[in-house]
Amino acid sequence: MNSGFGRYVRDARERRREGDPSFSLRQLAQRIGVEPSFLSKVERGESAPPSEEKILRLARELGEDSDVLLALAGKVSMDLQEVIRKRPELFAGLIRQLKDMPDHAVLRVVREVRDGEW
């Protein structure tokens, strides 16, 4: 029911609110399509993070990275899961291969793939 998700969202919202009063809890709740009381509970960590759909809308509104927000919520986005499910051996193998590599090594793979002729 906890984790940093709530605090992260609250902080992000209050930062955005400095310049734009429409980032009140109530108004944001309305824009993402939940009741204010629910968003309140979520931000205070009293309720578990919402569904993927709401998290994505939250990320859009707040200008945050949706994969990071989902990770904080203990989830992995369905579209990534779908990629893995379509070719499970392949992607499972790759991910397990890279699991313990340092960031820069993984980034190098990303860049080589992006730039090279594959």
Place this chain on the structure above:
Amino acid sequence: MNSGFGRYVRDARERRREGDPSFSLRQLAQRIGVEPSFLSKVERGESAPPSEEKILRLARELGEDSDVLLALAGKVSMDLQEVIRKRPELFAGLIRQLKDMPDHAVLRVVREVRDGEW
């Protein structure tokens, strides 16, 4: 509630059963820790696939690839999800990068990582 999961498991079980009568529905159910009636429903697609834990035990017993079985069940193994959740931007980026690449290209990445000095 459906998908090929049930049929796949039933086929695998009946193949293994040819050489080993302990692969009856009842006995296998007992080994993986569910009621026979439940495994029956699962194999016939009348009930949704079981939890990840049971699927892993099923894969072990049947000698099947657990990632494939999980994929058929519409799931992605928690340990893979954890890898992604720990470094969401990095792995989300990588996977989206490789999403539409043909198998051989992805395999090449896997091999390069395995063999090279990263």
Place this chain on the structure above:
DNA sequence: CTGAATGTGTACTGTGTAGTATATAGTACA
């Protein structure tokens, strides 16, 4: 001062998940 907006507390709800328990019916074989 007032009333509009803000955040929060409490209670409740429908839906899905992951099964169990028990009864029934067919099959093998000794």
Place this chain on the structure above:
DNA sequence: TGTACTATATACTACACAGTACACATTCAG
């Protein structure tokens, strides 16, 4: 023929998930 094992049908359950509804107390602007 009976008993041991097989699969299946039917009914039920406990718990988690993803919220809603609404009343309440506070704050802030005009």
